[in-house]
Amino acid sequence: MTTLDLDFVRSHFSAFNEPSLAGWSFFENAGGSYACNQVIDRLTNYYRKTKLQPFHPFPASEQAGREMDAAINNLAAYLNVDEDEIDLGPSTSQNTYVLAQAFLSIMQAGDEVIVTNQDHEANSGAWRRLTDRGIIVREWRVDPETGYLDIAKLDKLLNDKTRLVTFPHCSNIMAHVNPVAEISAKAHAVGAKVVVDGVSYAGHGFPDVDALGADVYLFSLYKTYGPHQGLMVVRKDTREALGSQGHFFNEGLVHKRLVPAGPDHAQVAASSGVTEYFDAVHAHHFGPQADASKRGPDIHDLFQAHEQVLMAPLLEYIRSRNDVRLLGPENPEERAPTISMITNRDGRSVAEDLSKHGIMAAGGHFYSHRLFQGLNLDPEAGALRVSFVHYTSPADIQKLLKAMDAVL
Template sequence: MTRLDLDFIRAQFPAFEEPSLQNWSFFENAGGSYACTQVIEHLNRYYRQTKLQPYHPFPASERAGQEMDQALSRLASYLNVGEDEIDLGPSTSQNTYVLAQAFRAILQPGDEIIVTNQDHEANSGSWRRLSESGIVIREWQVDPQTGYLDLEVLDQLLGDKTRLVTFPHCSNIIAQVNPVAEITRRAHAVGARVVVDGVSYAGHGFPDVKALEADIYLFSLYKTFGPHQGLMVVRKETREALANQGHFFNADLVHKRLTPAGPDHAQIAASGGIIDYFDAVHTHHFKDQPDAARRGHQIHDLFQAQEKALMAPLLEYIRNRNDVRLLGPDTPTDRAPTISMVVKGGGRAAAEKLAKHGIMAAGGHFYSFRLFEGMNLDPAAGALRVSFVHYTSPDDIEKLIKALDATL
């Protein structure tokens, strides 16, 4: 198996050369990753050369529109979906809210939506509010001991009135990777659509959305080394069924229907830098040059192999402590490297102690308030969360373990 060249990878991120960040190890990647240099260069160039309205008939405006279109097209190709199935909006939270309004218009009182209490509130609260329109909300609850979602519990909730099932690809606290394709098949069997929150997954390698069979897949580009935009894939059949949320005269424009606010042109264009980075990683590590979807698979596997190797010593260290409670799987298999721990004194206090040792981490409930309640944990105390991605080094992991040893 190809091994990740960490020196090459870290050279793509200016943060690792930033003087103010020296002697710090970054473990809050689940909240937002470092931006790669390709994105920063795109953004810089856009603001210098094309900071104006795109798509007008003069060169700078035409170039601005072309950069935006190319970004969407290239992102779609890596996700293995059509360009007309992808949109960028201000954030995943905002995109989910807009989607909920689009579904509100096509649902009837008595129709049912299944939500989970494992989700970040962004993929829960907007759907729950539809109860105000007579929609029945059913909660797929986690096991209170493990925090996992049980497929047999889902089967008991699914029925002929189920119209939508919403769930995370993986929780931003538990981090177990849920079987998206299997959940989707079960939902489709009763005629329901699925909305998958991929925010806590996509930073560890873009998924093949076509293979997952999800109707809607959402994640945040600022957690995948890019600008602060939320990406949503809405498959064509579902998009056509949803009510227009844009201006009435834009109803037939595919990229206007679900983005009622004016887009951030510069950040959309800059998101193409993520694909520049992925292409550079692929060219450096692989001899072949397959299509974009296949390159995405190879990069996904490359990133995840590195992350699992980094997780192993940290999880072993935590398993050997009797004064912390690890939330989620205790081995690297089928989990993301978002490691949450219940510790004495609360998560934020522990993060403050780690900061004195050069560790950037965070504590809290991280908008998964319902999950903490479902596991009989105190959301106010929250958890200590240390999260990393493929650019994290083994030295960072060793430093974190030493800091945990000194502070817990």
């Protein structure tokens, strides 16, 4: 298996040469990753040359439009979907809210929606509010001991009134990877649509959305080395069925139906930087490959293999202590590298102490308030969370372990 060239990867992130960040190890990537240089350069270039309304008939405006179109095309190729199935909006939270309003056009009072208590509130609250419109919301609850979602429990909730099943690809606390394709198949068997929150997964390698079988897949580009935009894949048959949320005269424009506020032109254009970075990593490790749908799986596996190696000593360290409870799987192959721990004090205070040792981590409930309640844990005390991605180094992990020894 090809091994990740960490020096090459880090050369694409100016954060690792930033004097103010020297001496710090970044372990809050689940809240937002560093941006790659390609994104920073594209954003800067857009503001300098084309910060105006795109798609008008003069050169600067035409160039702005081409850059925006290219970004959507490039992202679609890596996700193995069509470009007219991609929307970019201000955030995943906002995209989910708009999506929930759009789904009302294909639902009526008495229809059922299944949500989980494993989700970030962004992919839970918007759907739960549909009870105000007569929609019945059923909760697929985690096992209170493990925090996992049991497929057998979903089977008992599904019925001929189920119109939608929504759940995370992996939790931002438990980090256990849910079997999306299996869940999608079960929901489709009763005629329900599937919405998947991929925010905590996509930063560790873009998924093949087509293979997952989800009708909607959402994640945040600022957690995948890009600008602060939410990406939403809505498959064609679902998109055509949903009510437009934009201006009435734009109903025929596919990218305006579900982005009522209009796009942030500069950040949409800068999103191409993410795929340019992936292209550079792929060329360096694997050589030429014209098809982005094939480059995507290579990048996905390369990133995850490196992350699993990094996880192993940290998970072993946690197992060795009797004063720390790990949330989520002990096996690196079953989880994302978002490691949440319960200690003998609140998560934020532990994170504050770690910062004195050059560790950037965080503590809290991370908008998964319902999950902590489902685990019989105090959401206000929360957890200590250390999260990393492929640009994290073995030296960072060793520094974290020493800091945890000192703090715990």
